[in-house]
Amino acid sequence: MNYDHIFQEAHEAFLYYKNVSGKDKADFLRRIATGIESEKTTLIPLASSESNLPEGRITGELGRTVGQIRLFADLIEEGSWVEAVIDHANPERTPAPKPDIRRFLTALGPVVVFGASNFPLAFSTAGGDTISALASGCPVIYKAHPAHPEASKLVGQVISKAVIDSNLPNGIFTHVEGGIATGQELVKHPIAKAIAFTGSFTGGKAIFDLANQRAEPIPVFAEMGSVNPIITLKNKLGANIDSLAKSFVGSLTLGAGQFCTNPGLVMVPSIHAETFAIAIKKELEDIAAAPMLHEGIAEAYYSALSTLQDKKELEWIQVSEAKDLIQAYPALAKIKAKDWLEDDHFQQEVFGSFALMVVYEDFSELYAIAQRLHGQLTITVWGEDEELSNKIDLINLLEEKCGRLLFKGVPTGVEVGFAMQHGGPYPSTTDSRSTSVGAYAIKRFARPIALQDMPNALLPDALKEENPLGIWRTVDGEFKK
Template identity: 50%
Template sequence: MQLEGKSLIGFATSGGGTAFRAADPSSGESLEPAFHNTTSDDVARAAQLAQAAFASYGQASGKQKGAFLRRIAEGLLAAQDAIVERAGRETALPQARLTGEMARTVGQLRLFATLVEEGSWVDARIDHGDPARAPIPKPDVRSMQRPLGPVVVFGASNFPLAFSVAGGDTAAALASGCPVIVKAHPAHPGTSELVGRVIQHAVRESNLHEGVFSLLFDAGHEVGLALVRHPVVKAVGFTGSRTGGRALMEAAAARAVPIPVFAEMSSVNPVVILPGALTKDVKALAAGLHGAVTLGVGQFCTNPGLVFVPQGADGDRFVNELATLIGGTAPGTMLTAGIRTSFAAGVEQLSTRAEQRTRVAMAPNRAGAALLVTDTVALRAKPELAHEVFGPSTVVVRYRGGAELRETLGGLEGQLTATVHATPDELAANGDLVVLLGEKAGRLLFGGFPTGVEVCHAMVHGGPYPATSDGRSTSVGTRAISRFARPLCWQNFPDAALPDELKEANPLGISRLVDGKLG
């Protein structure tokens, strides 16, 4: 596929706005072709098409939506070589990482296809009526989940495939029956166009309304805000900074009709090491943490940015071993020059507040790793030490006992994850600590490290604010579909007028809650 640098608006293209170019992060070299910012007319046209598409796509069967999602997956695999090559140039991510991310993207599309083909996700509920009930007859009441309407998805900088144009938010929204308008991330527009054309082709091949999918380019923030404010848009999916997420939340709340913004924003993913864990292989534990902190040059939302280590000789040995590993980490190329600049500034700010640090090696377009050390007293006095710095850095917090540890953990913000390293006996004896961490995070881990998010039915990739804007949801796994649906109730409708999911004979054979019993 030849890149054109134009937005995809249904089956048409548009390139009337001002131009910008992607850059190779490893060299700063501008990449061809030029991409064109979307105009206000383009935004209006994409929204109009999405609204028109919802009339039919919102009523599509699970089999139709499943076949469509599978076509997208097949198209991505057919175009994989070109997509991975362009993504490598725009992100400096290695081929193996991008190939793995492509597999994840395809896998989650197929997972959602299986979910909607089976159909029970709609949570169908039936309470039969009883006209003979006295003194008031009981009505026949039936309900199920229905799609919200057009959804805007923002591509993420750090996952050009799995959290971008055909990523989890798009897959979940399309699976629910919502048309999608994607605002491409300006750091990898070429990758976005290639993936967008695969989806565009799948829409056409599936005989769907062209407004089911559009892809818009913009190097700034105007188009994104215009999309969120557009009256036909019913929900937003976003992965990025707290500043960006808050701006979208405020724009959505200020509308005449407010809409939900499902934003994944910031998390430091605390790792709590209890004393018993340090009586084992300290070097292996330090190596595992070092790998988690520096994986992907620290550009994952689940990299551990806060590590609680007990005071004492065992803790000293662990911190010294970790400092040696961090200090020997070769600088890596970050996704964009802006991310690298923000990382350097963030580490510098942390360094003025921490007691000690391992110096960060910096080079043009590259950044090394950073280790900062403080204690619970300083952290409670300077809570900014627990703010996310996006990149390969972590803050070790030394604690003196369980009470001090719990008090400090209780003051943390909401997180995507929280991890405990302990012996089984310690874990059993610290049930209240696990409960406390469960109030702060969306995913709890015993052992291991939180980098790497399994795409499956049970996964929760979300958490209390500011990890996400709504801790009741997830952006990974099949639970994500519920973000883009709402319950609708039918009362006393004749059977023939009900959706198949709610008809008495259950023609789709799905699991339903009937008079309070699952069947």
């Protein structure tokens, strides 16, 4: 199929839409949020039946989806996100007069967004990627995830209706269905200016490579997940075995282990390894089997487990066996740190509720583990304040390896706010300088442009001398409104 028409329409829409005011863009986004809410009674059972996720979970996800749409609406209505900077002219300067230069963030152009299977709403059609791209001023060509086609179509219709009701050009949003070949065509199209993707490493890396091989390479923001290690320190763990086992198991098995941030690796001091394993096993026994997103994912989960079962270094605490083609049971195995350090295979993500407990003997072994860790979305350290305070070197090293470092609680349950960083060093993402959750996700789809000696009347409002938007700006090096 030829996508020229879709992209040309998106590009025409772009030239119009990028100059639409933040307020009008915000109204458009809010219409999407309201539209989703008004389809709630149809959408929730539909998304639930297509994804095997319980209705309660989808209800929560819908709330999160409209919440984040409104966060972006507020952000662009306020307007300071464009990082406006003004350096005034100085005609008297010697040897050469100084020109007037003004800089702000401008939208990149049409963006291709790939929906995720594990969040049929919050990371799909009107999810964080689509909405942050629309918020920045970029039209979106959305490639629906085949795992929830009807829910995707319905949300697509809501967006298209919001486009019409906001008197915006059609090309602002296009819903495309298809498989891998379709996705490849979209990534390769010369008018596409950026890609957003949430999914597997294999999928994300293939898109990244394809985008870099284009005549014009374009940025790929692929969030490919990670094993989100939890590191437990002796005193903290010793004093809280049962409650930490409960927290850990809750996070491991949340959504059948199909979140980007489920912990798949837990580092445990040898002195507590036995008791912690028993406590975890006890918690796991209370966890019912949960259906996975689709049969392919359940199959991949059991196949990964079966490969691991051949590894002689592992001692299984809880084995999960496929009882049907879709239900998943959590699983846990134990490995000695010295064995784990020998083989990078032990830090590959198993998508689903499997975790590996790595038993370390002393701090130097723990430090060696931290050195070896691949890039992660999150790392969690459970330690008493006192034992943390003499592990500065470890914390320092861990900062290098992740996008978010936690000291309490669990990595699942990603807050949508200003301070969230959901991204991290490769291979957890293809661009550690970006986040796919939270307000600053918008910055992925914009780039700075400097306007030099532009007549004031032609300047975008964000850069006009009189600051009609009342936004924060850096003026001659000073931050002000």
